[in-house]
Amino acid sequence: MSIIALLISISLTIALIFLGVFLWSMKSGQYDDTYTPSVRMLFDNDVKRPTEKETAVKAELKK
């Protein structure tokens, strides 16, 4: 039955680690704004460059 004692200690340790991680994430402000990050991750990193054709059309229009 000593195996149970070992398992219990492992499970408790893991649970404590999770608690610690949660407390850390709380304190570092990760729950302060729950909306913006959900949108931010969907943005492309690079802003779209206009294709050559588009630039040409634009130049045409300006004339």
Place this chain on the structure above:
Amino acid sequence: MTRTDVVAETTCFHCGATCEEIHWNNDKPFCCKGCETVYEILDSNNLCEYYDLNAAPGTKTLAITDTSYAYLDEPEITAKLLTFNSPSFASADFFVPSVHCVSCIWLLENLTKLHPGVVDSKVNFVKKTVHVDFNPAKISLGTVAGLLASVGYAPRITLEQEKKEKPRTDRSLILKLAIAGFAFGNVMLFSFPEYLGIDQADHTLTRIFSWLNVALSVPVLFYSGIDYLRAAVRSFQQKQINIDVPIAAGLLALFFRSTYDIATATGPGYLDSFTGLVFFLLIGRWFQSKTYESLAFDRDFTSYFPLAVNRLDQEGDWKPVVIYHLKKGDTIRIRNLELIPADSILLDASAYIDYSFVTGEAKPVKAKSGDKVFAGGRLIGTAVSLAVEKSTSQSQLTSLWNSDAFKKVNESKYKKIIDRAARNFTWVIMAVAAVTAVYWYMTEPASMWLVITSVLMVACPCALALAAPFTLGSVLRELGKRQLYLKNADVVERMGTINAVVFDKTGTVTHGQDPEVDLVGELDEHELAKVKLLTGFSTHPLSKFVHEYIRKSATGSVDDFRELPGKGIQAHLQGKVYKIGSAAFTGFHEKLDQSASYVFVSIDDEVKGYFMIRTMIRRNISDMIQRLGNKCKALLSGDHETEKQPMTHIFGSHTTLRFNQSPHDKLAYIHELQTSGNTVMMVGDGLNDAGALKQADVGIAVTDDTGVFTPACDGILHGSEITKLDKMLELTRASSTILKSGFAISFFYNAIALSFAVSGHLTPLVAAILMPISSISVVSFSTLAVKWVANQKFNDIN
């Protein structure tokens, strides 16, 4: 570019508003120059993805463009606004009320592409703030603010920010909740073997589990539950018994009895019930503490005033200065739509000043050279110079904040329902405990202490303590869905007891900004277009309304344009003489209804017609007033009596109508109502209501845009929802019935548990089953009942 094929309704590519006159750019329609300019900026920086994320994501840029942020570059002001400052790196937080969609976030987080000096920008959507990191060597703070404004996101910088040190969000409740939840889960796990009847041979294992439970419970009592213990001690010191006393007694009984059982190896203890109890109690608190982060309920005049103003210094230059530093005798310059920061004397010939927000007067007031103008007024028209008379904090308006109503620190006169219930409850429990103690002392003295602790344990009013937060928290959410945002759950209870409602007029019953304009007379299309053209040149407030009312596009050459102060405007257009202005000026002599303002139009000295301009009353408001019935006690207006007629029509004869009320008068009236035994709700909007809102038992500020300034209040109501105010009051009243039913349910469970306890049969297993069942049934009853009642109430009028 010429295009004539105007579609029936063209909407602006930038802001989505209907276009009156269309500005075409790159084949895209824009409603105004402002929107077009923003598009041009974005287009030239390859940021047009802005328009792909959301259709028409922009906000109409109203006259913001002429606001300059140069004053932010004064070292003194810059230092106050920056959150971090070094020669090559600085950060600042801006409050941007116009943030509203995904596109906004995208654009604001790509600021660095607009200007290389911006290092990084992060949006907090909930708080509507942008955190900008920038390189002060490349870009100044004022330019950053100007950059935001140039793309339609003008930051709002007010005097309030000067005070710095915002209160940090309190995270301790969540921390306590997390610890309690963690302990609850694990303790439950370790308690299972006991309940399921583990092999008795493994006694050491159950002992280990029990001691682990004790270890896990210690932080729950001394960290998570400490608030309850403290509150109980405090209530003893104040000699008042509230709900925290039986809770604290129950917590202590549970913890020490369990520890005793475990130490003496007489039983497994009730630690799962104990940790669960604290966990549920904290969930209740968390549910109740719903807050609206982007709204501020405690604003005073400082958040209404701008941070700085242009002052003439000794060398004869206009230099921005923080308005706190204004002294008597300073000369300052105010531009169109800017606020007057301190009581002053007008130096220029004339000016129109809109005091509607400060005094409730709907029409702008005309001031002549040498007249006194008051802090809080908004200048309409061309820029003027002023000589400061009094500093901001001593101005007429701000003296309101020295009133007693602002000094009392939220001490609630109202005794909460829960505390009244708890007091009776506690006495009953004490009596039961005493009787059982006597009984067991006589029959079986050995188990007397065990029974007493059992009684205290089950008497712990967990369900009772949950009924209130869940009922009130649900009401808070239901009202929030209908755009009444309350400061906290206590307001819900107070709202339920309201029996007198007092309204403000300007901005509350009527629209503050958009008046109702009617055209009387025979002006044809061309003539209307000319009138629009001419009124566009005038800065008189009435001209502005007429100009906006006429939906024609107008061009043409104007000769001999003259604006005659106090009379009107006059010009030659295609050989005809146009006169637009007062009755006398245009030669109109009939008598008209005095409650409205008029603008007359004459062409070649023949009066063609006139525009009647009345403040517009909000739609359907009279139905709401009727449903309120006798509860609607008064209308307090800072405006003149000219509006009395239409107001009597809406409010009926039982309502007191008072006009020409100063902010102090309003406050005094509310106080008078309160001393004659009424519980008063004040509904108002402007700074002139600030005192009354504070004095009233519940002060509700009405606003059409939650981004703009609202005075200190208990709740913020969206203007369009004011027609539901009576239903909202009914809901809060119903909530106290729901609350009492919730109490009844929890008493029922307490009675069952008590019968187990007094007879000495309260095993840990019984406690572990009863406690969550009672809590869950009370919680689900409260939330569902509130939801159901809210749907019933609001379906009537939708």
